[in-house]
Amino acid sequence: MNYNISMVTKEMIRQIPKVELHDHLDGGLRPETIVELADEYGIALPEKDPERLAQWLHRGSDRKSLPLYLESFGVTVAVLQKAEALERAAYEAILDVAKEHVVYIEIRFSPVLHLKEGLNVEAVVESVLKGLERGRRETGTEYGLILCAMRDQSVAISLEIAELAVAFSDRGVVGFDIAGDENGHPPKKHLEAFQYIRNRNFNITIHAGEAFGLESIWQAIQICGAHRIGHATRLIEDMSVHGTRIEKMGTLAHFIRDKRIPLEVCLSSNIQTGAAPNFDDHPFHIYFRNGFRVFLNTDNRLMSNTTLSKEMELAVKHYNLSLKDLERLTINAMKSSFAHYDERIKIIYDVLKPGYAEVEKTSGYNGH
Ligand SMILES: O=c1[nH]cnc2c1ncn2[C@@H]1O[C@H](CO)[C@@H](O)[C@H]1O
Numbered sequence: 001m002n003y004n005i006s007m008v009t010k011e012m013i014r015q016i017p018k019v020e021l022h023d024h025l026d027g028g029l030r031p032e033t034i035v036e037l038a039d040e041y042g043i044a045l046p047e048k049d050p051e052r053l054a055q056w057l058h059r060g061s062d063r064k065s066l067p068l069y070l071e072s073f074g075v076t077v078a079v080l081q082k083a084e085a086l087e088r089a090a091y092e093a094i095l096d097v098a099k100e101h102v103v104y105i106e107i108r109f110s111p112v113l114h115l116k117e118g119l120n121v122e123a124v125v126e127s128v129l130k131g132l133e134r135g136r137r138e139t140g141t142e143y144g145l146i147l148c149a150m151r152d153q154s155v156a157i158s159l160e161i162a163e164l165a166v167a168f169s170d171r172g173v174v175g176f177d178i179a180g181d182e183n184g185h186p187p188k189k190h191l192e193a194f195q196y197i198r199n200r201n202f203n204i205t206i207h208a209g210e211a212f213g214l215e216s217i218w219q220a221i222q223i224c225g226a227h228r229i230g231h232a233t234r235l236i237e238d239m240s241v242h243g244t245r246i247e248k249m250g251t252l253a254h255f256i257r258d259k260r261i262p263l264e265v266c267l268s269s270n271i272q273t274g275a276a277p278n279f280d281d282h283p284f285h286i287y288f289r290n291g292f293r294v295f296l297n298t299d300n301r302l303m304s305n306t307t308l309s310k311e312m313e314l315a316v317k318h319y320n321l322s323l324k325d326l327e328r329l330t331i332n333a334m335k336s337s338f339a340h341y342d343e344r345i346k347i348i349y350d351v352l353k354p355g356y357a358e359v360e361k362t363s364g365y366n367g368h
């Protein structure tokens with residue numbers, strides 16, 4: 001046992017309970033599973049060895065461009081066209097994150113990308129939910145599923161997915177998102193879908209401020225009614241900053257902080273897509289030190305070669321976070337989840353707070 005350590009260690013990070021709200025199902029498959037499924041279905045892969053395939057995907061994701069980052073999903077989506085494959089991917093996702101003590105996760109994916117072998121959208125969602133539920137029963141990790149529409153799809157399709165999300169709201173679906181390339185695809189194009197969700201008192205998160213600037217974040221919140229924002233990396237453009245201190249903010253940044261709008265930050269993914277230049281200059285640290293409702297996420301565990309533990313290690317290293325900071329981030333995440341209020345409170349008080357207190361006690365940590 002360690003005594004009197006002031007740095008958060010890898011082992012402490014491994015043990016602390018975690019909450020993940022931005023994790024794409026098709027961005028987090030095990031490479032071995034892709035190889036096995038491709039073999040079973042006779043699908044050609046760029047690499048046949050799991051390790052080499054993973055490296056191929058990591059290289060492909062790290063090209064400083066969101067459209068190039070998204071190209072790699074062709075490989076994972078190709079093997080996720082049957083009910084068993086979707087169920088397996090969802091089940092394994094829960095097992096994998098449970099191993100690093102993620103106690104609550106929201107997983108997202110786009111059902112219409114999985115219809116090439118004749119499944120309909122209902123069957124696709126049912127298969128994923130079946131896998132998530134099996135994972136929950138075995139590990140205790142709670143989940144919510146978010147259905148994504150893709151920005152470049154038609155409004156008819158996004159509306160169909162919005163209706164699907166609401167139809168499954170009593171069976172594990174907790175929200176609606178739009179994903180895909182941002183530049184040239186403003187969220188307001190899908191207004192009808194967002195209006196449907198809002199009319200049904202349901203939940204919206206929108207990828208915004210990743211490959212496009214403030215206009216996209218503003219539209220997501222003020223036109224589309226997003227309750228959370230995925231990334232919001234370029235909200236920094238609405239701030240003038242000295243060190244980590246914000247000297248002046250525009251009305252959008254003030255609105256987001258005043259209204260406690262949650263920002264789903266994904267550090268590694270942002271460096272790979274070029275949304276942020278490097279870890280030290282990522283705006284996360286500024287958002288966090290200035291009272292924004294932020295928390296850490298993986299985005300795509302496979303593509304971005306990461307885990308939530310790794311994202312926390314990066315944040316500790318680059319922004320000198322303490323154990324208290326990690327607890328604050330995790331509680332921020334749970335408060336921001338689309339689970340109902342009573343479920344969120346239960347996890348915060350019964351699982352997160354005692355979990356952090358336990359790690360603090362047993363690790364001998366005496367940091368700030
Ligand atoms: O960071 C991201 N920004 C925008 N779209 C993304 C990101 N990561 C994944 N996807 C897209 O979301 C789809 C459904 O899961 C994926 O197929 C991918 O195209």
Ligand SMILES: [Zn+2]
Nearest residue numbers: 024207230299
């Ligand atoms: Zn994403």
